Structures are given as structure tokens and as C-alpha cells.
Amino acid sequence: MQTSVKIVIIGAGSAQFSAGIVRDLCVNKGLYGSRVVLMDIDERRLDFIEKLAIRMAQELKADLTFSKTTDRQQALKGADFVINTVQVKAHELEGHQWVELQRRLSEKHGYYRGARLHDYGQMAFHLEVARDVERICPEAWLIESANPVFEACTLMTRETKAKVIGLCHGHYVYREIAKVLGLDLKYVTAEMPGFNHWIWMTDFRYKGKDAYPLINEWIQTNAEEYWARDVKKFSDTQMSRAAIDQYKLYGLMPIGDTPRMVGWLYHSDLVAKKRWYGNLGGFDSEIGWQMYLDELNRKLSEIEQVALDESKLVSHTFKPEQSDEQIVPIINSLVNDVQGLYQVNIPNAGHILKGFPEDLVVECKAIINGSGVRGVGIPPLPERLITGAMIPRWHLAELKVNAMREQKYEYLLLYLLEDHRTKNLEQAESLLEEWLSDSHNDILAKMFKK
Amino acid sequence: MQTSVKIVIIGAGSAQFSAGIVRDLCVNKGLYGSRVVLMDIDERRLDFIEKLAIRMAQELKADLTFSKTTDRQQALKGADFVINTVQVKAHELEGHQWVELQRRLSEKHGYYRGARLHDYGQMAFHLEVARDVERICPEAWLIESANPVFEACTLMTRETKAKVIGLCHGHYVYREIAKVLGLDLKYVTAEMPGFNHWIWMTDFRYKGKDAYPLINEWIQTNAEEYWARDVKKFSDTQMSRAAIDQYKLYGLMPIGDTPRMVGWLYHSDLVAKKRWYGNLGGFDSEIGWQMYLDELNRKLSEIEQVALDESKLVSHTFKPEQSDEQIVPIINSLVNDVQGLYQVNIPNAGHILKGFPEDLVVECKAIINGSGVRGVGIPPLPERLITGAMIPRWHLAELKVNAMREQKYEYLLLYLLEDHRTKNLEQAESLLEEWLSDSHNDILAKMFKK
Numbered sequence: 062m063q064t065s066v067k068i069v070i071i072g073a074g075s076a077q078f079s080a081g082i083v084r085d086l087c088v089n090k091g092l093y094g095s096r097v098v099l100m101d102i103d104e105r106r107l108d109f110i111e112k113l114a115i116r117m118a119q120e121l122k123a124d125l126t127f128s129k130t131t132d133r134q135q136a137l138k139g140a141d142f143v144i145n146t147v148q149v150k151a152h153e154l155e156g157h158q159w160v161e162l163q164r165r166l167s168e169k170h171g172y173y174r175g176a177r178l179h180d181y182g183q184m185a186f187h188l189e190v191a192r193d194v195e196r197i198c199p200e201a202w203l204i205e206s207a208n209p210v211f212e213a214c215t216l217m218t219r220e221t222k223a224k225v226i227g228l229c230h231g232h233y234v235y236r237e238i239a240k241v242l243g244l245d246l247k248y249v250t251a252e253m254p255g256f257n258h259w260i261w262m263t264d265f266r267y268k269g270k271d272a273y274p275l276i277n278e279w280i281q282t283n284a285e286e287y288w289a290r291d292v293k294k295f296s297d298t299q300m301s302r303a304a305i306d307q308y309k310l311y312g313l314m315p316i317g318d319t320p321r322m323v324g325w326l327y328h329s330d331l332v333a334k335k336r337w338y339g340n341l342g343g344f345d346s347e348i349g350w351q352m353y354l355d356e357l358n359r360k361l362s363e364i365e366q367v368a369l370d371e372s373k374l375v376s377h378t379f380k381p382e383q384s385d386e387q388i389v390p391i392i393n394s395l396v397n398d399v400q401g402l403y404q405v406n407i408p409n410a411g412h413i414l415k416g417f418p419e420d421l422v423v424e425c426k427a428i429i430n431g432s433g434v435r436g437v438g439i440p441p442l443p444e445r446l447i448t449g450a451m452i453p454r455w456h457l458a459e460l461k462v463n464a465m466r467e468q469k470y471e472y473l474l475l476y477l478l479e480d481h482r483t484k485n486l487e488q489a490e491s492l493l494e495e496w497l498s499d500s501h502n503d504i505l506a507k508m509f510k511k
Numbered sequence: 512m513q514t515s516v517k518i519v520i521i522g523a524g525s526a527q528f529s530a531g532i533v534r535d536l537c538v539n540k541g542l543y544g545s546r547v548v549l550m551d552i553d554e555r556r557l558d559f560i561e562k563l564a565i566r567m568a569q570e571l572k573a574d575l576t577f578s579k580t581t582d583r584q585q586a587l588k589g590a591d592f593v594i595n596t597v598q599v600k601a602h603e604l605e606g607h608q609w610v611e612l613q614r615r616l617s618e619k620h621g622y623y624r625g626a627r628l629h630d631y632g633q634m635a636f637h638l639e640v641a642r643d644v645e646r647i648c649p650e651a652w653l654i655e656s657a658n659p660v661f662e663a664c665t666l667m668t669r670e671t672k673a674k675v676i677g678l679c680h681g682h683y684v685y686r687e688i689a690k691v692l693g694l695d696l697k698y699v700t701a702e703m704p705g706f707n708h709w710i711w712m713t714d715f716r717y718k719g720k721d722a723y724p725l726i727n728e729w730i731q732t733n734a735e736e737y738w739a740r741d742v743k744k745f746s747d748t749q750m751s752r753a754a755i756d757q758y759k760l761y762g763l764m765p766i767g768d769t770p771r772m773v774g775w776l777y778h779s780d781l782v783a784k785k786r787w788y789g790n791l792g793g794f795d796s797e798i799g800w801q802m803y804l805d806e807l808n809r810k811l812s813e814i815e816q817v818a819l820d821e822s823k824l825v826s827h828t829f830k831p832e833q834s835d836e837q838i839v840p841i842i843n844s845l846v847n848d849v850q851g852l853y854q855v856n857i858p859n860a861g862h863i864l865k866g867f868p869e870d871l872v873v874e875c876k877a878i879i880n881g882s883g884v885r886g887v888g889i890p891p892l893p894e895r896l897i898t899g900a901m902i903p904r905w906h907l908a909e910l911k912v913n914a915m916r917e918q919k920y921e922y923l924l925l926y927l928l929e930d931h932r933t934k935n936l937e938q939a940e941s942l943l944e945e946w947l948s949d950s951h952n953d954i955l956a957k958m959f960k961k
């Protein structure tokens with residue numbers, strides 16, 4: 062079976078991401094005949110991504126056509142699927158540079174490693190894309206892969222009729238637990254619902270039996286030694302002292318990006334970060350984050366090199382097998398009615414997660430097939446987790462989402478007043494004043510003028 | 512019409528409170544024939560309260576009988592109404608002394624003016640009473656007048672089948688706004704729903720017209736002068752700089768105890784308190800609170816003197832007219848089917864306040880008559896208020912209520928980690944360790960042993 066659809070990748074210059082999607086498309090015969098439009102405003106990157114895509118399809122004899130454009134609205138015409146992975150830029154600053162600028166502004170005012178103000182620029186852009194989708198290709202599925210997935214998807218689904226699916230890789234990191242415990246992954250099952258980057262392992266089995274006791278045993282016997290080791294990978298936080306502390310506090314293991322995100326007390330300074338996440342201070346320390354940026358850049362160069370070096374096979378670097386990335390299988394499920402079970406971020410319609418609004422986006426399992434996306438109900442979470450972790454996280458999301466919807470300065474202030482590092486009103490207001498008057502933030506200044 | 516009921520006042524030694532109830536009963540002929548049981552463990556106070564009650568009834572020719580007891584369970588037998596106003600004591604410490612002990616413990620660990628840990632002891636005791644009511648007099652109405660009304664009523668209604676009505680005077684303080692604005696109170700109407708001590712003026716009219724513009728005008732023209740005045744009354748916070756700042760942040764005026772409670776930034780030290788609440792630093796500063804305690808003691812002595820001095824009429828001090836206190840009118844409405852509209856704290860059944868659980872106690876208007884208590888729906892609150900103020904307050908309530916339900920140490924820790932003054936885990940843990948090992952807190956130590 063072959064069904065021809067139009068797939069648009071917004072921000073296709075994210076080379077590693079796009080190359081992965083292209084490779085997954087090439088190995089999914091069900092989508093052969095489809096047209097893929099690569100859209101970005103960075104022409105240089107767009108050029109080599111297009112080259113890479115065309116060469117990969119040729120090598121793998123994949124019946125796909127690729128085109129590129131810098132015109133988003135043009136790209137969206139007739140789209141069936143829109144994949145958005147943009148880290149938005151501001152004037153001359155690239156996405157990650159803009160993040161760093163905003164982080165530096167925050168640090169000047171006493172917010173070590175920033176106050177996540179860059180989420181506002183992301184939300185503004187992603188809402189704009191959702192509005193374009195709603196207007197230009199209202200039947201398209203909008204697959205959101207950029208952060209903040211939780212807030213951006215909630216905002217987009219509240220403000221537009223776009224059919225949004227938020228995706229993330231974080232849930233796969235339960236495998237790291239299995240690895241550290243020495244379990245054979247093929248006998249491990251796990252469930253980890255919640256909010257994006259705030260998911261909790263509600264079920265964990267090894268050969269069908271509850272495997273939480275194995276974690277408890279590891280904590281008693283092996284954890285201290287593990288925490289004392291020399292951490293090599295910046296992303297290695299799943300079994301950190303912070304993650305285990307959260308497990309003790311809330312009663313369930315945090316998964317993936319969750320142990321990075323939860324708990325101001327683990328992040329107050331580099332000393333705290335090292336204590337809780339090991340010698341690199343975790344993903345989000347000045348050490349870990351720099352390693353992440355360096356790796357991004359290294360991979361980008363590598364991909365550019367591969368794309369432009371016609372003496373080598375592209376498919377040698379990008380092995381022709383389906384990756385972990387759910388995007389292409391989901392498109393295939395929807396287009397060809399191939400039923401699959403996925404981990405997605407969708408509105409809480411029908412109270413998939415009890416106790417939270419139906420128009421809040423939750424991360425859950427979903428059955429996807431030709432009839433669409435149907436969330437699978439989440440068993441009641443423990444009260445301690447709801448009360449201790451879910452409600453406060455929901456609260457921050459509502460502050461951010463409503464800030465964008467109502468465009469009121471007071472929301473920004475309320476958000477910063479929730480931050481443990483805010484000592485008084487002046488501190489929060491002086492950060493906001495400098496942030497809103499920085500020329501790179503002109504779009505936000507217009508929204509939030511006092 | 513006269514219907515004889517049995518009314519039990521638990522903590523009747525709260526002399527000012529009991530005297531007010533007795534006076535209101537004396538002037539409500541509909542309840543003549545009723546028996547009033549004064550219960551307290553403080554025999555000296557109980558003695559003079561009983562004397563006062565009997566004398567008042569004689570002077571006003573009220574057909575009521577009074578008795579006293581120190582045995583709570585005995586008192587509850589056959590009760591139709593149970594009024595609980597207890598500030599619970601611990602061993603040799605009186606209620607307010609226990610509060611001060613816990614405050615001092617908190618202050619030693621960096622929590623200026625305490626961390627409201629005394630709420631846990633209150634909740635434990637009030638739940639015990641509700642359990643007694645459920646067992647001994649399951650048909651009785653339990654009228655809860657002691658703090659924390661929000662958390663205690665939520666806890667009691669979740670854990671027992673007792674029919675609880677929480678009451679507070681705070682909502683009347685909208686009158687202070689009228690007074691400061693120079694409005695004739697008889698043309699003023701107002702609505703102020705929310706959670707107890709966290710209520711917001713959703714509607715404010717003068718002669719039928721929206722009177723919020725008059726507040727806005729006052730802020731522009733008179734506020735600074737008003738804030739610069741010499742504050743005489745510790746309770747005078749309704750039009751404080753803090754209250755107006757909250758109005759700006761959330762979009763509605765906070766009422767009564769609300770401007771005292773909201774916003775850590777107004778309370779960081781005495782300098783902040785004076786800046787936001789004027790020269791006394793508000794109700795809860797070391798200055799304001801001492802004035803409150805002094806006034807309590809002064810009134811207690813005064814009442815004792817009146818009660819014991821048989822040369823004077825009791826009814827001279829307690830004017831024989833119905834007070835603002837809603838307790839006796841509510842009893843009359845229930846007993847004699849006299850329909851009335853009251854401001855009560857009841858479970859959010861049927862989502863009186865949208866967006867919050869049905870088993871959370873909310874403060875709202877209610878129609879009360881022979882058929883019972885029916886809450887009046889609250890119009891949707893502004894998003895900024897829900898997001899900025901209601902969700903975080905709900906969060907703290909859930910932490911406290913669930914702490915009592917599950918009796919897990921982790922809840923205490925999570926509660927303190929939400930406190931802006933907590934700098935690190937050690938600070939919170941060392942406070943909890945000292946608090947739980949203080950011999951006055953032995954009941955709580957049993958509940959929350961690690």
C-alpha cells in the first residue's frame with residue numbers, strides 16, 4: 062500500500078533531526094510517493110539537508126520527492142503533516158544563542174542558569190505556526206517536537222483548532238534504569254505518564270513482575286558507589302542522586318528529562334548541581350549544557366560533511382533502519398490505518414489524567430490508527446505525586462500559557478515570584494525590565510508592555 | 512415557633528466567642544427551649560462562661576438552659592449542632608502559647624514569623640472532633656469556626672461524613688473599603704467568594720452601579736496619603752499597599768484576611784511588612800500580633816469581670832441584639848426553615864467554583880433553610896486570579912490536607928520546600944527535626960515519624 066501525502070518540516074535546518082526523519086521515511090514503504098518539503102530560513106543549512114535527503118532516497122531507492130523553501134506559508138499549502146522542531150531565532154541570533162542571551166540576562170539578576178524566559182519566545186513562534194496551519198492547511202496534523210512541548214501544545218490547542226501531537230524522546234530513558242540495574246531490556250516493560258518533561262514511572266516490570274523492589278535494593282546497595290563514579294555523559298541523570306531523592310519524595314521514579322527539571326533545591330548553584338547530579342552537574346549546568354551545545358555543533362558539521370561529500374554513501378552514516386523516533390510511524394499509522402501504541406502529548410479530553418483540566422496537554426499512551434489519536438486513560442497517580450509535583454508544575458504551565466493568551470505583564474511577574482531565587486519584587490521587576498528592553502526581545506516587549 | 516435543639520460549644524472557654532453566641536441565642540426566639548452545652552477542658556473559664564450565660568438568659572428572659580462539661584464525648588451525645596472554635600493546647604501550653612512556641616522554633620531556622628506549622632496540630636484535633644461527631648451524633652451539623660478553616664473543613668469532609676459548615680468573619684471587611692471610599696454602606700453590595708482567608712471581590716456595587724472605578728480613582732488620588740497615615744488598628748490591612756498591589760497583580764480586590772495572607776514578598780521581614788502594611792507591619796508582624804494577643808487577653812479579663820460581678824447587668828456589656836456572627840441565624844434557618852443567604856465554607860460539590868475538585872471546601876454564598884445548605888455557583892473567576900492565586904493556594908492546602916490523611920513525613924518536607932524562605936534541604940529538615948522532637952508536638956511526631 063502506498064499513500065502519497067505532503068509532509069512539511071518547519072525548521073528543517075535542524076540537521077540531525079531532519080536527517081533522522083528523512084531516513085525513517087526512506088525505510089517506511091507505506092509512505093512512498095509522498096512529497097517532503099524542507100522549510101527553514103537558513104538557506105545554507107537547507108541546501109545541505111536537501112542534498113542529504115535526495116542522496117539518501119536515491120541510495121535506498123525510496124520513492125520520495127524532496128523540495129526546499131524559505132517561505133513557510135507557501136510550504137504549508139496542501140500539507141497533510143507539519144513537523145515543527147524550531148528553536149526560534151531573534152534577529153541575528155541563532156536559536157541557541159538567543160537562549161544564552163536570555164540566560165545571561167537572568168543570571169545578572171540572580172537567577173543562576175536562567176529563569177527559562179526563552180520559553181516565551183518559543184511559545185509565541187509556535188503559536189504563530191499553529192495559526193498558519195489552522196488557516197492554510199486546517200486538516201493537517203501538526204507534530205510538535207520543540208520545547209516547551211507541555212506549554213506550547215497546551216497553548217496551541219487552546220488557541221487554535223490545529224490537530225496537535227506533541228512528541229519527545231524522554232520516555233525512552235526508563236531503559237537506562239534497566240541498564241543500571243543490569244536487566245535484560247527485552248523483558249522490561251514500563252509506563253510513564255504525566256506532563257512532558259514531568260513524567261513518572263507508574264509501572265515497571267521485569268519478566269512480568271513488579272521491578273520497583275529492584276530499584277529499592279539498588280538504592281540500598283549500589284547507589285552511593287554509582288553516584289561517586291566519574292560521569293561522562295551530560296545527559297546521564299536518570300539514576301542520579303536527584304532522581305532517587307525525587308523518587309523518595311513523590312513515591313514514583315521520575316523519567317527522562319523529569320529528574321533534570323524537578324526541584325529548585327537541586328539547582329541552586331554548581332555545588333548543589335554536582336552534589337545531586339555528579340561531577341558534570343547534570344545536563345543543565347554550565348558544564349553539561351556546554352557539552353550538549355558542543356555535541357550539537359559537532360554533529361551538525363558531521364552531517365554537513367556527509368551531505369556534501371559525494372564520494373561516500375549517506376546511508377553509511379545513517380543506517381537504513383527505523384529509529385526510535387515516533388514521527389514517521391505515527392504518520393504511517395494515521396495514513397495507512399496501521400494501528401500503533403505511542404507516547405504522545407495531547408489534550409486531556411475525557412480526563413485521561415484525572416484532576417486536571419480537559420484543555421491541558423498531558424503525556425500519555427495513545428492508540429493511533431486511521432481513525433485518529435485516542436489517549437489511553439492514566440491510572441490514578443498517587444496523591445503525594447499529584448500534590449507534591451503535578452499541581453505545582455501545572456501551575457507554572459498555566460502562568461506561562463495564560464501569559465501568552467492574555468499578554469499581560471502581571472503574568473511574567475507572577476511567574477518570577479514563584480521562582481525560589483526571587484528575593485523581592487525589585488529583583489523580578491528589574492529582570493523583566495531589562496529582558497523586555499533588550500532589542501532581541503522586541504516581539505515579547507510588544508506583547509507584554511506594562 | 513419554638514424548636515428545642517441541643518447545641519454544643521466545643522472550646523466554650525473562648526470567652527468572647529461564646530459570649531457572642533449566647534447573646535445571639537438569647538435574642539433569637541426561634542431557638543428558645545434549646546439546651547446549650549458549654550464544653551472546655553479549662554474549668555475556670557468554663558465556670559465564668561456558664562455564669563455569664565445563665566445570667567444573660569435570665570436578664571433577657573430567654574428560655575434556654577445551659578450546662579457545662581469537660582467531657583467532650585459526653586457533651587456530643589444527642590447534639591443537633593456542634594460549634595467548634597478550639598485553638599488546641601499542648602500539654603501545659605495554652606492554644607496561643609503553643610502557636611508561639613512553634614513560631615519560635617520556625618524562626619530559629621530562618622522562617623521569620625513562623626511557617627504555620629501550628630496548622631497541623633489544629634487539623635489533627637479538629638479531625639478528631641469530626642470523627643467523634645460522625646460516631647456519636649451523626650445527624651448533627653458541625654459548625655467550624657477555628658483556623659485553618661479551609662484546610663480543616665476540607666480534611667474533615669474528606670475523612671468523615673460529618674456535615675460541616677465552616678464560618679469566618681473575613682468577608683464583612685469589604686465594608687472597610689466602603690468606609691475608606693466614603694460610601695454609605697447601605698447602598699453598597701459585594702460578592703467575595705474563593706477559599707477561606709483567600710476571597711476576592713468579584714462584584715462591588717454602589718447604588719447598583721459598578722464601584723470598582725471608585726477604588727481605581729482612590730488609588731490614583733488618595734492611596735499614598737492613606738498609606739502614610741499612622742495605623743492604629745493591627746487588623747487594618749484591607750486598603751493597605753499590599754492589598755492594592757494584589758489587586759493589580761490578580762485583577763480583583765482581596766478581602767478580609769486575604770491581603771494579610773497572600774504574597775510571600777510582603778512578609779520577608781519587618782521592613783517589608785511596614786512598607787506594605789504601614790507602621791504596625793500588619794496583623795501578623797511581631798507588633799500587630801502582640802496587639803492582637805493583648806486585646807484578646809484584655810477582653811477575656813473584661814468578660815470574666817462582667818461574668819463574676821453580679822452588681823451589674825451582663826446585658827449592659829453584651830447589647831441584646833443579633834451580632835454579625837452567622838452561627839445562630841444559620842441554626843435558626845436549618846431548624847425553623849427560615850430561609851437565609853449566608854457566606855459559608857462547604858465542599859465544592861457540583862463545582863460551585865469551577866476548575867477545582869468537588870471535595871475541596873470553598874467559600875461561597877449558600878441558601879440555607881429547612882432542607883439544608885445549598886451553595887450558590889460562583890461566576891468564573893478571572894484566569895489571572897485562578898492561575899496566579901487560586902491554584903498555588905489550593906496546592907498548599909492539598910499538601911497540608913494530604914499530610915494529615917496519609918501521615919507521611921514527605922508532605923511536611925514538600926510543604927516547607929514550597930516556602931520561599933527555604934534555602935536548601937538541610938534547613939527544612941533541621942526545622943522539621945526540631946519541631947517533631949519537641950515534647951509539645953508528641954502527637955504530630957507519632958503521625959509523621961520518618
